[in-house]
Amino acid sequence: xxSAKSLFQEILDNxxxxxxxxxxxxxxESQGGWENARIAALVPEAERELAPKISRxxxxxxKHGRIFNALLKKRGLHPVPVPPETDYTxxxxxxxxxxxxxxxQRDEPLTVQDIVTYLSHSRVTEQRAVDQxxxxxKHFADHPDIGRALKQISQDEDNHLAYCHEELLRxxxxxxxxxxxxxxxxxxxxxxxxxxxxxxxxxxHMGRILGWPKAxxxxxxxxxxxxxxxxxxxxxxxxxxxxxxxxxxxLGGPGAPEPDVTRTGPATAxxxx
Numbered sequence: 645x646x647s648a649k650s651l652f653q654e655i656l657d658n659x660x661x662x663x664x665x666x667x668x669x670x671x672x673e674s675q676g677g678w679e680n681a682r683i684a685a686l687v688p689e690a691e692r693e694l695a696p697k698i699s700r701x702x703x704x705x706x707k708h709g710r711i712f713n714a715l716l717k718k719r720g721l722h723p724v725p726v727p728p729e730t731d732y733t734x735x736x737x738x739x740x741x742x743x744x745x746x747x748x749q750r751d752e753p754l755t756v757q758d759i760v761t762y763l764s765h766s767r768v769t770e771q772r773a774v775d776q777x778x779x780x781x782k783h784f785a786d787h788p789d790i791g792r793a794l795k796q797i798s799q800d801e802d803n804h805l806a807y808c809h810e811e812l813l814r815x816x817x818x819x820x821x822x823x824x825x826x827x828x829x830x831x832x833x834x835x836x837x838x839x840x841x842x843x844x845x846x847x848x849h850m851g852r853i854l855g856w857p858k859a860x861x862x863x864x865x866x867x868x869x870x871x872x873x874x875x876x877x878x879x880x881x882x883x884x885x886x887x888x889x890x891x892x893x894x895l896g897g898p899g900a901p902e903p904d905v906t907r908t909g910p911a912t913a914x915x916x917x
Contacts (some may be wrong), residue, residue, distance in 0.1 A: 649783040654854055656790070659721055661853045666729050667723045668846065670712035671727060675733040677706035682748040683762055697807060697895040699801055701766075704800045707902050711793045714905045718789065729845040735838050741831050758818055760812075764827040767808035768835050771883045775799045790904040806889035813886050828884040836880055840872040847880050 655661040680702025687695045716723060728734070737745055742765035743758050776800035785791050816824055826883075844865055851861040 646860070648779055652780065653795040653800065653865075655850055656784075656787075657720065658873065659852055661718060661850050663721045664714045664725045664849060664853065666712040666721075668726050668732075670709045670723065670901045671714075672733040673705045673709035673712065673729065677702045677704075677709060679742070679745075679748065680705060683743060683754065683759075686748065686752065686754045687754050687759065688755055694759065694811065697811075698762075698878075700895045701804055701807065702860070704804065708800065709796050711797065711902065711905060715790060715793060715908065718905055727845065730842055732838065732850065735842065736765070736835065737767070739834055739838060740836075741834050755821070756815075757823065760823050761827055762816060762825060763783045763808055763812050763815070765831050766804065767812060767886075768816055768831040770801060770805040770808055772835065772839060774798075774805050777801050790905075793905045796903045799858045804892060806891040806894040809886055809889045810892065813888060817884065824886075832880045832883040835865070835883070836872060836875045840868060843868045857901060
């Protein structure tokens with residue numbers, strides 16, 4: 645019987661598929677770290693108080709990239725090239741979602757509208773990250789090899805999402821409501837399509853590595869398409885709603901230390917408040 649747990653267990657048990665999974669994840673996190681670092685450096689004067697939180701966000705993303713690379717090293721594996729069609733972060737940027745890399749490479753201050761764009765983009769993609777990590781943590785939180793890493797990354801993603809809610813609500817109160825609602829909707833609808841295409845590409849690569857029969861690959865592809873239809877018909881609204889988070893000022897303090905993924909035995913780290 646196909647399930648998210650059984651599929652990821654297959655990927656986890658095979659060195660080649662695990663190397664591809666970690667390499668894709670590490671690349672995306674590292675790109676996110678660079679983007680946040682550049683945005684923090686270019687924050688407009690009116691939003692300078694936000695810069696430390698953006699820097700913390702970027703530092704967390706860099707940390708996640710190192711964690712995935714450490715998981716590879718623990719298995720005696722090396723990063724592998726990331727197929728372009730599986731590069732979620734770069735495909736978002738190429739489709740005009742978020743602040744363009746060409747703009748971030750210039751030493752020109754951003755505008756408040758750019759910050760709205762950045763936070764809206766982050767609110768959508770962090771929702772996706774939280775959903776993915778919740779699913780992985782549900783099944784593998786106590787796994788001796790990856791459990792500690794999953795718990796730490798999941799806690800960080802929860803903080804990132806809370807931060808996006810809080811800052812977008814602040815900007816809404818400051819008069820940017822219409823721009824925020826428009827940008828959130830545009831980001832969410834584009835993200836659905838890109839996430840579908842990336843998911844299909846990743847599953848195709850995993851299927852070739854793991855030797856899945858055509859029938860299994862077809863069932864998985866159908867499931868991905870069905871999820872896209874569900875999200876396109878209304879599921880996307882969970883990605884654009886704004887509510888006051890339980891975690892206030894989630895990125896206002898020091899970041900959590902990097903977990904020691906070389907540790908063996910059952911994971912004992914507990915989820916932060």
